[in-house]
Amino acid sequence: MRTSAEVVAAYWATAQGRDWVAFGALLADDIVYDLSQTRELIRGRDKYVRFNQEFPGDWALTIIRLVATGAHVATWTSFTVDGTEAPGLCFFDLDSAGRIAHITDFWPERYEPPTWRKHLVERY
Amino acid sequence: MRTSAEVVAAYWATAQGRDWVAFGALLADDIVYDLSQTRELIRGRDKYVRFNQEFPGDWALTIIRLVATGAHVATWTSFTVDGTEAPGLCFFDLDSAGRIAHITDFWPERYEPPTWRKHLVERY
Numbered sequence: 001m002r003t004s005a006e007v008v009a010a011y012w013a014t015a016q017g018r019d020w021v022a023f024g025a026l027l028a029d030d031i032v033y034d035l036s037q038t039r040e041l042i043r044g045r046d047k048y049v050r051f052n053q054e055f056p057g058d059w060a061l062t063i064i065r066l067v068a069t070g071a072h073v074a075t076w077t078s079f080t081v082d083g084t085e086a087p088g089l090c091f092f093d094l095d096s097a098g099r100i101a102h103i104t105d106f107w108p109e110r111y112e113p114p115t116w117r118k119h120l121v122e123r124y
Numbered sequence: 125m126r127t128s129a130e131v132v133a134a135y136w137a138t139a140q141g142r143d144w145v146a147f148g149a150l151l152a153d154d155i156v157y158d159l160s161q162t163r164e165l166i167r168g169r170d171k172y173v174r175f176n177q178e179f180p181g182d183w184a185l186t187i188i189r190l191v192a193t194g195a196h197v198a199t200w201t202s203f204t205v206d207g208t209e210a211p212g213l214c215f216f217d218l219d220s221a222g223r224i225a226h227i228t229d230f231w232p233e234r235y236e237p238p239t240w241r242k243h244l245v246e247r248y
Contacts, residue, residue: 038237074198108230113162
């Protein structure tokens with residue numbers, strides 16, 4: 001059986017390659033995808049594959065970090081959507097068959113820094 | 125030598141315990157802390173310990189996930205600041221001495237969901 005890190009590496013490779021059959025085969029039937037910032041859930045392989053197929057814009061991804069302990073995996077990916085870069089952060093839980101059963105996905109956005117730490121920071 | 129997962133578990137335990145001496149001992153002298161959403165950097169152990177000491181509000185944290193591969197660690201923590209909960213996501217890189225040399229920290233905020241995926245999601 002593949003390691004959990006290998007499963008999630010294949011998840012991103014098949015997404016990037018738009019190989020939705022291979023992508024779907026990595027997912028548990030009853031996968032739950034949690035977009036916690038918007039309090040949205042997508043339940044089940046079919047809907048979750050469709051979500052990815054229908055994701056708007058011309059997008060590409062690269063993996064910045066992929067770390068794993070047992071059945072838990074975290075990734076930091078760089079997404080470019082229609083020429084704009086944004087980070088995506090995912091926490092995956094695999095089931096005992098080595099399929100992805102749960103994903104919590106975060107899309108952190110830019111914000112203006114507060115002033116309380118101004119004496120400690122530099123901007124880039 | 126402690127594993128990278130143990131070092132980062134101690135990082136969060138000493139932060140929660142306000143044990144700034146033990147916290148600082150886990151950090152490389154030239155640690156770089158990157159708040160990429162605001163394009164802020166904090167360089168060096170002294171400034172970074174002060175940043176944590178001066179962090180405003182009455183805060184407490186719990187670890188939701190801590191995953192590690194080699195010198196790379198990712199954590200998803202739940203922060204409560206003055207009664208409001210927010211997730212914090214950190215990616216750590218350790219140096220060859222097992223000290224934390226680089227942290228990229230993300231604070232994803234709530235946002236309103238786009239409509240294109242409305243037929244696939246449920247809200248909670």
